[in-house]
Amino acid sequence: MTEHTARLDHVVLWVRDPAAAAVFYEQAVGLTPVRLAEFIAGEEPFPSVRVSEDCLLDLMPSAAAEHMKMLPGAADSAGHPVNHVCLALPRGDFDALRTRLEERAVPASDVTHGSFGARGDATRSFYFRDPDGNVVEARHYD
Template identity: 75%
Template sequence: MDDTNLGCMTDNTTRLDHVVLWVRDPVTAADFYEKAVGLEPVRIPEFISGEAPFPSVRLNDETILDLMPLTAAEHMKMLPGAADSSGHPVNHVCLALPGGAFDELRTRLTERSAPVSDLSYDSFGARGKAKRSFYFRDPDGNVFEARHYE
């Protein structure tokens, strides 16, 4: 790494804090992520009562997925054109899991008839080649890859 990148890494690690997904119904989306993907819902009661603008699901102790209602798109003013991103999901988000959790995820998705791809082998990612991976789609059309390394 060259010295120009060192300033942004105060503890030698850049971490992913959150990803915001556009969803039609945040409560339904949270239910999918809890029951099919196995992620813990965050702020559901607060969202339902109107105290929070959106709920989230916890990926791990450091990372959440925010479930932003499409109706909030018109209020996105942080950058010019930010509201235009509504309905345009990212290409995909990749989740790395241990082997057993990987198999359990695939089983839960299949049981719920969620669209899943065939397995791929040795695809490259942040930690090198993953032993196995597959893609799935959430009810709002967001695409995820699940993978596990040795």
Template identity: 75%
Template structure:
């Protein structure tokens, strides 16, 4: 990893129950939870899950919104999820994610082919929602 290029560091998702959300992302999506125990003990404001060595998703409780004062109107962002977040995975991890979601009864879209993204056209992609309604796309590219 180098520190001299622009990268996505983190995305903050508003969630109703950060511990439950971390559990979903760990068991259904396969992401590593971070600081869940510390959050439950009141030592940190929110837990996170690791997407890769450079990127995390912060799982902010909606009750934290009232403390969002970095810009005028920041508190109003609670409950306004982004359109979707896309996770690019290797083909085997893509298949494993879809299987885990289906095993847990998480609705998934049909598989699409050729959707354009950061690395060109994806081989396959599909969408799902987390328990708080945040929409995710999973995709993989031929390497």
């Protein structure tokens, strides 16, 4: 990938409790929290979790919606659902995620095969919801 290639930098998810959401994404999904301690200390407005070296999920408190002023109507996006976010994982991480979700009794869809994505058809994929109802797809390619 070159510096002239567009990349997804981050996705902002509205959540009720950003600290709890960060713990879910760390413990159940296996992502690393970023700025969580600083958020808890009141030094940052929201924490994130790292998807990859150059991509984050920002966990924005839904109570902050009224302060969204970057565009007219931006505050109205709070609670407006994104269809889903997809995480592409190595095969072992995919299997480990499925196991961690089962251990925590997090409902997940059946595993499907061949769904299309950024790298073509996935070998396997499934969906689950985070504690705030955001839908996450997990997949792996071989």
